Amino acid sequence: xxxxxxxxxxxxxxxxxxxxxxxxxxxxxxxxxxxxxxxxxxxxxxxxxxxxxxxxxxxxxxxxxxxxxxxxxxxxxxxxxxxxxxxxxxxxxxxxxxxxxxxxxxxxxxxxxx
Amino acid sequence: xxxxxxxxxxxxxxxxxxxxxxxxxxxxxxxxxxxxxxxxxxxxxxxxxxxxxxxxxxxxxxxxxxxxxxxxxxxxxxxxxxxxxxxxxxxxxxxxxxxxxxxxxxxxxxx
Numbered sequence: 001x002x003x004x005x006x007x008x009x010x011x012x013x014x015x016x017x018x019x020x021x022x023x024x025x026x027x028x029x030x031x032x033x034x035x036x037x038x039x040x041x042x043x044x045x046x047x048x049x050x051x052x053x054x055x056x057x058x059x060x061x062x063x064x065x066x067x068x069x070x071x072x073x074x075x076x077x078x079x080x081x082x083x084x085x086x087x088x089x090x091x092x093x094x095x096x097x098x099x100x101x102x103x104x105x106x107x108x109x110x111x112x113x114x
Numbered sequence: 115x116x117x118x119x120x121x122x123x124x125x126x127x128x129x130x131x132x133x134x135x136x137x138x139x140x141x142x143x144x145x146x147x148x149x150x151x152x153x154x155x156x157x158x159x160x161x162x163x164x165x166x167x168x169x170x171x172x173x174x175x176x177x178x179x180x181x182x183x184x185x186x187x188x189x190x191x192x193x194x195x196x197x198x199x200x201x202x203x204x205x206x207x208x209x210x211x212x213x214x215x216x217x218x219x220x221x222x223x224x225x
Contacts, residue, residue, distance in 0.1 A: 006157075042203060042215035043158070055210075090157050094211070101146045101207030105157040 003027070004106035006091050012112045013081050021076040021109045023091030032074040033103065034066060035090040043090055049074065050096065078111075086113045116141045116208035120216035127194055127223050135189040135219045137178075137204035145206040147171075147180055147187040148213070152201045161189075161202070194223045 004025045013019040023032065030051050035043035047056045049068045063085070065077040078085055088110050092103040121136040139147065146165045150158040162171030167182035176191045187204060204216040 004157075040218070042217050043213075045212060048212075092158075101148075101211045101213065102160065102163065103213060105150075105159065107157040 004091055004093055004104050006089075006106040006109050008109060009107060010110050010112070012114065013078075014114050015083065016080045019078050019081055019111065021078075021089050021111070023074045023076070023106055024072050025091075025093045025104075025106075026072070027093055027095070027104060028071065029093035029095045029104070030071065031094045031096055032068060033092040033094075034064075034074070034076050035092065036085075037088040037090055037108070039087075046076070081111070081113045083113050086111055116145070116206060116214045118204050118206055118214055118216035120202075120204050120219050122217075122219070124220035124222050127221070129196055129223055129225050130193045131223075133189070133191040133194045133198075133221070135202055135204075135221070137187045137189065137216060139185050139187065139204075139206050141185075141206055141208060141214075144182075145208060147178070148205040148207070149176070149178055149187070149189050150203040150205060150215075152203065152218070154200070158203065194221070196223045196225050199223045 007022050033048040034046045037043040046060045063079050067075045088108045090108045091106040094103045117140045119138050148163045149161040151161045152158050162173040164171040164180035170179045178187050178189045201218045203218045205213045208214045
């Protein structure tokens with residue numbers, strides 16, 4: 001089945017230690033998104049890619065970076081995680097020339113910062 | 115800016131009860147509207163959507179009608195099951211097709 005895959009499902013890191021979360025998709029969608037979801041809150045968009053074009057949200061901290069080496073993969077890098085970065089991180093995809101507002105979500109990676 | 119307001123939870127119902135989760139929105143233009151569901155420990159899944167006024171989205175017994183005059187998209191189900199226990203998010207497609215989510219409503223169904 002075509003899908004959005006996130007690895008790992010659970011990630012534990014130490015305060016200040018860089019961490020990378022990964023997302024892959026078999027849907028061949030050209031748009032990929034990263035969201036941060038803190039406990040009992042709505043998902044918050046961090047950034048997204050239209051193909052290789054990177055679009056950062058204005059309030060996304062510089063501590064958060066992203067890479068998209070090809071259509072299928074997208075990475076979220078947190079350069080120096082703080083305790084406030086503990087959250088669920090969701091990857092999503094959509095296809096611009098079909099229904100661009102319809103997003104398909106992965107299962108998420110839950111990040112714990114010690 | 116665009117925003118979505120959902121009724122606060124948790125909503126606790128007995129099995130086979132009728133469900134309504136209220137959702138209202140503020141947006142410029144004519145956004146598409148969505149309900150997403152998040153089961154414990156999982157990502158979001160699209161439940162249903164509507165793209166224009168008076169459209170009714172439906173899936174798995176859930177329904178919601180796009181009401182432009184009241185800027186609402188309330189989620190309903192005639193008879194809930196324990197397996198419907200989850201968090202439900204109302205969302206709209208805003209500027210640049212970005213999703214704007216409500217805060218989510220926890221639904222707990224007791225047997």
